[in-house]
Amino acid sequence: MNIKMIACDLDGTLRPLSAEFSPRLKKVVTQVQESGIRFVLATGRMFRSAEPFARELGIRDAIICDQGGTIRDAHTNTILFEKRMPLELARDVLVHLPTDVAVLVCLDEEFYVPRLTDMERSFTESHQKHLHQIPDIATWLPKDPQKIAFVVEPDDAPALLANLRARYGDLAQVVRSHARFVELTHRDVSKGKAVEWLAQYWNIPREQVLAMGDQENDVSMIEWAGIGVAMGNAIAEAKAVAQFIALNDDQDGAAIAIEKFVLNGGV
Known part of the structure; x- marks a missing residue:
């Protein structure tokens, strides 16, 4: 398979949680791009949070952010595509906020919270100057946000996910992006749709995309790409739609998979 485009998640895929990129991965990303293959970082993070990692890896092509709601040119930072959560829907979500969960409203690369708990602080520790407390956030919210993220204990995430899908499943994309994160975006937004958009933008057939x-x-x-790879540490749902299972994130699974399927041409 002659792969022309690679789209990779960041946390738990390219980067083990709370760890650094491996030298092997950095070398592989460089080799891939030098050979003319498009390399895309596809993350749920906002651009402000994702860009330093893309810069460290030397990614030159594109960054998919906000669960697929924003696509930026990695070289110029220009927005290539954007689809935000409708304002009235966002306000409704905020009016009906559960009282026992932390919430982050992501708007124009800033974090807004109705209450500032230790949990919000812990997940925005490196972005404190971009964190703002707005008590009456539903009334204040001035325009469409990129997304709304809920932060809960891992054991509480399934129930929150089910409740939010029951209420907003026809109106928004509701996904679990991390053991402790449940996020809402525009209903037509997903990483898969963003990868598809970029492939069409670059005129690359689906069969020549690895995710x-x-x-x-x-x-x-993973499901849309010609070659879909789930990490060894992936959840069961990701493994179920993947064609191949890589090693874990802390075993250089991403780098080894790219070497196998792209640089060495093996499927």
């Missing part, structure tokens, strides 16, 4: 990830929000792109 790799580990969480529920990666399922759409």
Whole structure:
């Protein structure tokens, strides 16, 4: 298979949680791009949070952010595609906020919270100057946000996910992006649709796209790509739609998979 485009999740795929990129991965990303293959970072993070990692890896092509709601040129930072959550829907979500969960409203690369708990602080520790407390956030919200993220204990995430899907499943994309994160975006947004958009933008056939990830929000792109790879540490839903299972994120699984399927041409 002559792969022309690679789309990879960040946390839990290219980068083990709370760890650094491996030298092997950095070398592989460089080799891939030098050979003319498009390399795309596909993450649920906002651009502000994702860009330093893309820069460290030397990614030159594109960054998919906000669960697929934003696509930026990695070289110029220009927005190539954007689809935000409708304002009235976002306000409704915020009016009906559960009282026992932390929430982050992501708007124009800033974080807004109705209450500032230790949980919000812990997940925005490196972005404190971009964190703003707005008590009456539903009334204040001035325009369409990129997304709304809920942060809960892992054991509480399935129930929250089910409740949000029951209420907003026809109106928004509701995904679990991390053991502790449940996120809402525009209903037509997903990593899979963003990868498809970029492939069409670059005139690359689906069969020549490889996508790799580990969480529920990666399922759409793993399923859409010509070669779909789930990490060894991936959830069952991601593994179920993948054609291949890589080693774990802390075993250089992503780098080894790219070497096998792209640089060495083996399927």
